[in-house]
Amino acid sequence: MFLEVRELSAGYGQGRVLHGVDLDLPAGGALTLLGRNGVGKTTLVSTLAGLLPPTGGRVLLDGQDVTGWQPHRLARAGVALVPQGRRVWPALTVQEHFALATRHGGRIWPQERVFQLFPRLGQRRRHFAGQLSGGEQQMLAIGRALATDPQVVLMDEPSEGLAPVVVDHVADALRAMVQAGLTLLLVEHDLHLALDAAQEVAVMVRGRIAHRCPTAEFRQDLPTMQKLLGVAA
Structure with a gap:
């Protein structure tokens, strides 16, 4: 396995959000x-990206223990984050974003x-990020992550606030x-x-992985969708 998460715990202050997450990719x-x-999805991504220190467990990347590494060190090891809310720099141009992010030329x-x-x-x-539409900013956030020549890309809610036509562009990019050959969470x-972007689906419940299966199987399992996600289809 390239990314291995073992009994990972994390939280904020005295509050614990992740309760022993196990995950392989x-x-x-x-x-x-x-x-x-509120089940811990963003907390997991933040912990894997080094933005939140774990309180227990281990994270292995290609066999190397990277538990608790700082974000810049994880980025150099090949972990890229596309954060929720895009978080681009409004006063920098598109090209300047790439210039700052580019690794290895x-x-x-x-x-x-x-x-x-x-x-x-x-x-x-040549436009500033603050002049871009929401969809263009999301494209920029993804492009900035790719500019680091990553091996693993962590993406948190890339469709948030986007028009359906832009979501289709994002889906094409993910495929x-x-x-x-990128590894994608x-x-x-x-x-x-x-369900269109990945071969497998995992569902978190109360800070743990409660269910995992191939995407094709999950599509057909409406009772499990209803139970774990509160949707019928």
Whole structure:
């Protein structure tokens, strides 16, 4: 397994959110993480990205123990984050975002390759991020992550606040990333996007992984969807 999470615990202050999470992801695998609000999905992503220190457990990346590493060190090891809410820098241009993020000269994901994935960004390369639409900012957040030449991409709610046509563009980009061999962990509330983007689905309940199965199997298991997510389809 490329990413291995063992009995991971984390929280905020005295409050514990993750209660011994176990999760494996093979190299080139794509997993969608589902769950109701407040079950710990964003906390898990933040912990894996180094933004929140774990209080217990281990995280292994390609066999190396990276538990508790700082974000910059994890980024150099190949972990990229596309955060919830995009968090782009309004006063920097699209090109400046890429210049700051690029590692190794952008050998795997050079700027022009990202622009092929998101042609609109190429057209807006000299614009400030604050001048971009919400959809363009999300494309920029994904492109910025790719510019680090990552091995693992952690994505938190990439469809949040986007128009359906933009969500379709994001879905196309996720498929292209998986086809390019990236390992992807996706947190997503949009079931159409979530089930379209990954080969497997995991569902969190109260800070633990309560269910995991292939996406095709989950699509057909309406009772489990209803029980774990409160939806009928």
